[in-house]
Amino acid sequence: MRGLLTCTRCDRLRRCMDELPPKKGYDRADYWNRPVPGFGDPRARVFLVGLAPGAHGANRTGRPFTGDGAGDFMYPLLHQAGFANQDEATHRDDGLALHDLYISNAVKCLPPQNKPTADEFACCRPYLAEELTSLPCLKVVILLGQGAFVSFLKHLVEEGVVDRASRYPFAHGAVYRPEGAPVLVASYHTSRYNVQTGRITSDMFLQLLSRVRELVAGENG
C-alpha cells in the first residue's frame, strides 16, 4: 500500500507509539512502532478486520495479531479451521501462512487505551478501502468488535453502498448482506479481556468460522 508505512496523519497515535514504554525484557529498538499493514492470501475470499495493533503485539512485531493475547487465542482456532498453516504467530518471519484469509485492522497505528477516535477511524479508512480493492476474490468480511464493524459500515456509506450504518446493529454472529458488498459477519473481538471474561470462547469463535465457511460456499453456489 503506497505511503502506509510512512503515514503520520494521526498526531495522537504517532505520540502514543513514540511514548510507549517497552515491555519487560524488550528494548524500544525491538518495536515496529509504525503503521501495521495487513497480510495474508492475495486470493482470499475471507477478510478478517480487527480494531488496531496491540501495544506489545502487532505494534511490536509489525504483523496483525502477532505476539499478543488476541493472536494467541485466535491463530490456533484459525489453524483448526484450515485458515492458517500453523497454530501460532510469534514474529514476522515465523513461517505463518494464511489460506483463503487476509487479516488487517481498521486503524493501522496503535491508539491509546485501544480506543481510536472517530476522526482516526475516518483518517485510516482509505487504507482499508485499498485493502478491499486488492482482494479480487473477496466474499465475506469478519469484523472483530463494534469499532471495526461500524468503521466498515461507514466505508460502505461513503461508497454509497448502504444509506445508514445504523441499519446494521452489532451483535456477535450477526450476518448482513448489503447489496453490492461482501457478506458481513460481526464477532466479539478476540482481545485478552474478552477471552478472560468469557465474552468470547474458543467454541464461539470456531462456530463463527464454520459459519463463514458455509457463507463462502454459498456465495460460490
Ligand code: SF4
Ligand atoms: S492510523 Fe492510519 S491514517 Fe492514522 S497515521 Fe496510522 S496509518 Fe496513517
